[in-house]
Amino acid sequence: MNKILIACGGTGGHLSPGIAVAEVLQARKHDCLLLISEKQVDSRLVEKYGHLNFLTAPGRAFTGGLLQRVKFIGSLLSSFLFARKLLRDEAPELVLLFGGYLSLGLGLAARLSGVPVAMHEANCVPGRSTRLLKHVASRVYLPDGVRLRGVPPGIVRYYGYPVRDEIKHILKADAARKLKIKVASKLLVIIGGSQGAKSLNDWVTQNFAQLARKGISVYCVTGLGNSSSGTIHEIGHDGSEVTATMVPFSDQMGDVISAADLVISRAGAGSIAEIIRCRAPAILIPYPYAADDHQHANARMHEQHGAGMVLDHDRLDTLADEVNELIFNDALLAKFKLNMERLDRFNSSERIASDLESLCEDYVLARTQPEPEDKV
Ligand SMILES: CC(=O)N[C@H]1[C@@H](OP(=O)(O)OP(=O)(O)OC[C@H]2O[C@@H](n3ccc(=O)[nH]c3=O)[C@H](O)[C@@H]2O)O[C@H](CO)[C@@H](O)[C@@H]1O
Structure with a gap:
């Protein structure tokens, strides 16, 4: 010993x-x-x-x-x-x-x-x-x-990067059940690293009505210091209820990421490794003030491996369009998943x-x- x-x-x-x-x-x-x-x-x-x-x-x-x-x-x-x-x-x-x-x-x-x-x-x-x-x-x-x-x-x-053993790729439906959420047609998950990302949280509140109309439910981990938590309710295009769930912290990150059809995340090394482990296609938005801009380098590496996309923080105004385009593009999402499988050897x-x-x-x-x- x-x-x-x-x-x-x-x-x-x-x-x-x-x-x-x-x-x-x-x-x-x-x-x-x-x-x-x-x-x-x-x-x-x-x-x-x-x-x-x-x-x-x-x-x-x-x-x-x-x-x-x-x-x-x-x-x-x-x-x-x-x-x-x-x-x-x-x-x-x-x-x-x-x-x-x-x-x-x-x-x-x-x-x-x-x-x-x-x-x-x-x-x-x-x-x-x-x-x-x-x-x-x-x-x-x-x-x-x-x-x-x-x-x-x-x-x-x-x-x-050592990923905690409990972070595992599980079926989307099982993950949603473990999170106790009802997913309309698709689930968009937003994570901002361990501190949360206020601008991503704000993006959710500003854009959720539009997402809900397309049947996109949201699960957002806001960060401990950020006050926004609770559930936002909207009505989807077919008259059914669509929800955005905001939680300050999660100790079920494997379930959160596995439940996603698409993840929006900062580009911390930990989040990227867990996204790969859970095979979740992601749009990475590097935190622009990270030391030596290391999040950009992390995100670029992920994109170069064909495992996801990168969007600059100053292009947040285009994020809703990117989400709408990607989340229904099954062929591209499948390609990202395959490449993540190759990376997670x-x-x-x-x-x-x-x-x-x-x-x-x-x-x-x-x-x-x-x-x-x-x-x-
Ligand atoms: C702003 C900044 O400079 N962040 C850096 C910080 O990452 P930071 O801690 O912000 O984020 P990471 O994405 O690397 O890791 C977050 C970790 O916290 C866990 N988690 C998060 C939220 C939650 O509710 N529950 C939970 O368990 C995640 O599962 C993950 O294991 O260190 C990383 C490793 O050096 C860097 O790559 C990041 O760039």
Whole structure:
């Protein structure tokens, strides 16, 4: 049995793959401790994982003006000291980082303590903490086709994004039943990543009457901070009722995505991986202010694979037309699904877990090996 510390909080896109890998490691009898942030989205997302061990760690994001950045330096120091103590108390065989500010303190402290560091980058443009920590890592997991300058190719693995085991492709009708919704003719699902996307929520309220006339029901996950929740009722062209369901958060994302005839989503790596797993054709609308525009790169990759479409945020005025055209185009939707099936070849969590086990083994072996005697 190995002890593994996993820094994965701060946003759903880091936390979900941390949970996915931890569940596999725990099933293989390893002991995992997952570091999460104080954010509401972290505590809400982990609620259903009572069988895993979570610890809230200090830290703040590197954003904002000069004062915010000075505060970031202070918080980096406290997160480093917190990590030093944690490493002493827990004595792990390995540290696994999923990016974001929680990774920085733990990555640096692990390096100083001689504990091996493995790092997962989810995005097609590597994030700031991956770029800062690349020299301390013994292993770097990158998305297919992504290079990270200055990292020896021998330590890179292309194992994909670990999707939680519960996120599965199920029949649309079964998914709708599990969500307790009635679908008119088609279902359009809107997801805005773990924080929600206000402009997509507003687009739903502004366009639902028009969608309903075509028999398109809507299920929209609005995000925890966004107030819009409840059900909007409209009458379809045949006189039947069509509804738009707005929920602030879902802990059934596999059902939500599987239920869709078409998904509209931001282009977070986590959402894209789950969309692929659930074989849901999607229009991706990258969040235009994401760091280094990484959501555009993620979305373009998805489109290049023939798995969906990309629409720029500043073309939201054309979204209703795009939806009307695509959601009834069975031939194109089938093509997207087929390409997603091709993309979803491996179980990323299992592959990463096996690789981590071998890194732990190497570390234990190196620790127990006697020092070479001085030659006389
Ligand atoms: C705005 C921004 O910079 N977002 C980044 C953030 O993703 P962010 O957390 O916004 O979004 P992702 O799409 O990557 O992942 C969302 C995760 O949260 C889960 N979820 C979401 C809503 C909900 O109600 N319930 C739920 O469980 C989803 O199932 C998924 O596992 O980190 C990702 C990984 O580095 C990046 O690719 C994103 O670009």
